[in-house]
Amino acid sequence: xxxxxxxxxxxxxxxxxxxxxxxxxxxxxxxxxxxxxxxxxxxxxxxxxxxxxxxxxxxxxxxxxxxxxxxxxxxxxxxxxxxxxxxxxxxxxxxxxxxxxxxxxxxxxxxxxxxxxxxxxxxxxxxxxxxxxxxxxxxxxxxxxxxxxxxxxxxxxxxxxxxxxxxxxxxxxxxxxxxxxxxxxxxxxxxxxxxxxxxxxxxxxxxxxxxxxxxxxxxxxxxxxxxxxxxxxxxxxxxxxxxxxxxxxxxxxxxxxxxxxxxxxxxxxxxxxxxxxxxxxxxxxxxxxxxxxxxxxxxxxxxxxxxxxxxxxxxxxxxxxxxxxxxxxxxxxxxxxxxxxxxxxxxxxxxxxxxxxxxxxxxxxxxxxxxxxxxxxxxxxxxxxxxxxxxxxxxxxxxxxxxxxxxxxxxxxxxx
Amino acid sequence: xxxxxxxxxxxxxxxxxxxxxxxxxxxxxxxxxxxxxxxxxxxxxxxxxxxxxxxxxxxxxxxxxxxxxxxxxxxxxxxxxxxxxxxxxxxxxxxxxxxxxxxxxxxxxxxxxxxxxxxxxxxxxxxxxxxxxxxxxxxxxxxxxxxxxxxxxxxxxxxxxxxxxxxxxxxxxxxxxxxxxxxxxxxxxxxxxxxxxxxxxxxxxxxxxxxxxxxxxxxxxxxxx
Numbered sequence: 001x002x003x004x005x006x007x008x009x010x011x012x013x014x015x016x017x018x019x020x021x022x023x024x025x026x027x028x029x030x031x032x033x034x035x036x037x038x039x040x041x042x043x044x045x046x047x048x049x050x051x052x053x054x055x056x057x058x059x060x061x062x063x064x065x066x067x068x069x070x071x072x073x074x075x076x077x078x079x080x081x082x083x084x085x086x087x088x089x090x091x092x093x094x095x096x097x098x099x100x101x102x103x104x105x106x107x108x109x110x111x112x113x114x115x116x117x118x119x120x121x122x123x124x125x126x127x128x129x130x131x132x133x134x135x136x137x138x139x140x141x142x143x144x145x146x147x148x149x150x151x152x153x154x155x156x157x158x159x160x161x162x163x164x165x166x167x168x169x170x171x172x173x174x175x176x177x178x179x180x181x182x183x184x185x186x187x188x189x190x191x192x193x194x195x196x197x198x199x200x201x202x203x204x205x206x207x208x209x210x211x212x213x214x215x216x217x218x219x220x221x222x223x224x225x226x227x228x229x230x231x232x233x234x235x236x237x238x239x240x241x242x243x244x245x246x247x248x249x250x251x252x253x254x255x256x257x258x259x260x261x262x263x264x265x266x267x268x269x270x271x272x273x274x275x276x277x278x279x280x281x282x283x284x285x286x287x288x289x290x291x292x293x294x295x296x297x298x299x300x301x302x303x304x305x306x307x308x309x310x311x312x313x314x315x316x317x318x319x320x321x322x323x324x325x326x327x328x329x330x331x332x333x334x335x336x337x338x339x340x341x342x343x344x345x346x347x348x349x350x351x352x353x354x355x356x357x358x359x360x361x362x363x364x365x366x367x368x369x370x371x372x373x374x375x376x377x378x379x380x381x382x383x384x385x386x387x388x389x390x391x392x393x394x395x396x397x398x399x400x401x402x403x404x405x406x407x408x409x410x411x412x413x414x415x416x
Numbered sequence: 417x418x419x420x421x422x423x424x425x426x427x428x429x430x431x432x433x434x435x436x437x438x439x440x441x442x443x444x445x446x447x448x449x450x451x452x453x454x455x456x457x458x459x460x461x462x463x464x465x466x467x468x469x470x471x472x473x474x475x476x477x478x479x480x481x482x483x484x485x486x487x488x489x490x491x492x493x494x495x496x497x498x499x500x501x502x503x504x505x506x507x508x509x510x511x512x513x514x515x516x517x518x519x520x521x522x523x524x525x526x527x528x529x530x531x532x533x534x535x536x537x538x539x540x541x542x543x544x545x546x547x548x549x550x551x552x553x554x555x556x557x558x559x560x561x562x563x564x565x566x567x568x569x570x571x572x573x574x575x576x577x578x579x580x581x582x583x584x585x586x587x588x589x590x591x592x593x594x595x596x597x598x599x600x601x602x603x604x605x606x607x608x609x610x611x612x613x614x615x616x617x618x619x620x621x622x623x624x625x626x627x628x629x630x631x632x633x634x635x636x637x638x639x640x641x
Binding site for chain 1: 420421422423424425426427428429430431488489491492493494495496560562563564565566567568569570
């Protein structure tokens with residue numbers, strides 16, 4: 001089985017490259033909003049992203065990885081020829097990597113999630129036949145691509161309206177923001193904590209009872225709220241800031257809140273997108289180790305760490321530049337808006353992660369920002385972007401599928 | 417360079433340029449009172465100097481207006497109706513144009529202000545300038561309105577400001593009628609062509625407040641209903 005060892009190394013390299021590409025390109029969208037609203041400096045954004053992307057990948061990245069690894073391709077279809085799964089998953093990684101390079105060169109904003117799903121479906125249909133694909137699962141995934149931006153937009157609309165009603169429209173918005181700020185922080189971390197504690201930790205073989213999970217989430221929420229409160233109380237009214245713009249001081253408080261939502265978006269992104277890199281890798285490693293398409297085997301922890309490490313490498317080598325570029329472009333997004341958009345994005349993505357749906361963080365964030373826009377919160381939004389999203393869907397799926405089937409037949413012809 | 421959906425999503429907001437435009441219009445109109453004071457004093461050099469200032473400021477405002485129009489494509493999603501916004505811009509533009517027309521007429525025709533008309537005419541242009549200031553104050557609230565989603569306390573505050581602006585326009589109307597009456601009494605003593613041009617000037621001076629009021633009443637449409 002010398003071939004198999006070679007395949008594992010190749011898969012590791014390709015998986016690491018995918019993770020690197022995610023860190024280099026996609027993390028920027030998650031963090032760019034915070035840099036744009038000046039809630040975080042570039043350096044702080046990179047540190048926050050590094051910590052929370054890693055945590056998200058490790059603590060809540062299991063379910064989406066499982067979907068990519070064995071949710072799309074029917075294991076029965078490859079039971080007789082387990083090496084086909086190795087060829088296919090490796091082909092999917094190479095196809096997605098190639099497509100990302102091409103699309104980035106051409107300046108097309110494509111989603112890694114869509115690419116990898118397209119590639120896995122593509123090799124399965126062409127290489128193994130249409131029956132090898134779990135079509136209901138693929139249907140669910142495709143539906144989640146439409147619903148995730150819509151849901152995030154809806155939450156963002158409601159959340160921004162709530163912020164406006166409870167704080168901005170009140171008699172003394174600054175005092176209100178100071179009082180309610182820590183409460184909002186508590187809610188952000190409580191929701192993330194609850195979702196993660198209930199669903200995400202299973203893959204780490206940590207099984208909490210309901211009571212324990214709630215206790216952990218409340219503890220996380222309270223800790224974050226206390227830290228946030230300490231920061232908020234150090235902010236005092238700066239009359240200079242309010243001379244031209246009455247709400248400048250309120251926005252300063254929301255900058256603290258937005259740091260929290262930036263953490264949660266990074267966490268959510270890590271939990272969803274790491275799977276694009278390590279889902280196929282986990283499948284290859286699994287078959288190579290056991291010689292069959294075993295269902296029960298867990299994802300090896302080193303695979304998870306490899307994915308998280310790849311994201312960090314991409315972020316450190318290239319991603320920070322893109323964060324800076326995006327940050328400069330979206331200065332219209334103030335912290336109150338950024339808070340609403342990021343909170344709804346993070347919540348939507350974490351729910352998607354825990355239900356195993358590989359969604360696009362960027363598209364979800366676009367949906368959330370549009371939600372804030374619908375609540376009349378943003379100066380000007382260019383709706384032509386929506387057309388760009390639709391086009392990227394239409395191009396990415398066939399492209400990923402085509403490239404993946406090409407690589408699949410290449411390996412198959414070479415080794416069997 | 418990889419493009420970013422998120423970066424492309426944010427268009428250039430039209431609100432800051434609207435405010436900068438109105439600020440220029442306001443400083444342009446601020447030269448109208450000194451202009452007429454110079455006319456009343458028969459100080460030709462100052463008239464020419466004030467006119468040059470007005471021309472320059474009007475031109476600067478025009479540049480912003482054109483850039484703003486060019487950067488507001490139909491595909492933009494704005495928190496207010498695009499057409500209303502462009503109409504407000506047109507009204508702001510009209511205010512500066514009116515100031516420019518006034519300056520051009522007094523300078524080119526070397527208009528001499530008949531003594532009985534001097535004081536009420538100055539009062540009229542002063543009232544027009546105040547209306548323009550009031551309109552500028554309303555436009556200056558646009559960023560706060562945006563921050564508040566065009567609702568709530570900020571919206572009612574602006575509502576009150578727009579009401580005051582309307583009052584100012586009524587005052588200007590009253591002054592316009594008064595100057596017209598004085599000119600009518602003077603008709604026999606003046607050259608008929610001059611009379612016609614003074615009627616034209618009075619109308620233009622009244623337009624300063626009219627267009628200012630229109631800025632406010634169109635902006636009222638932005639406020640949540």
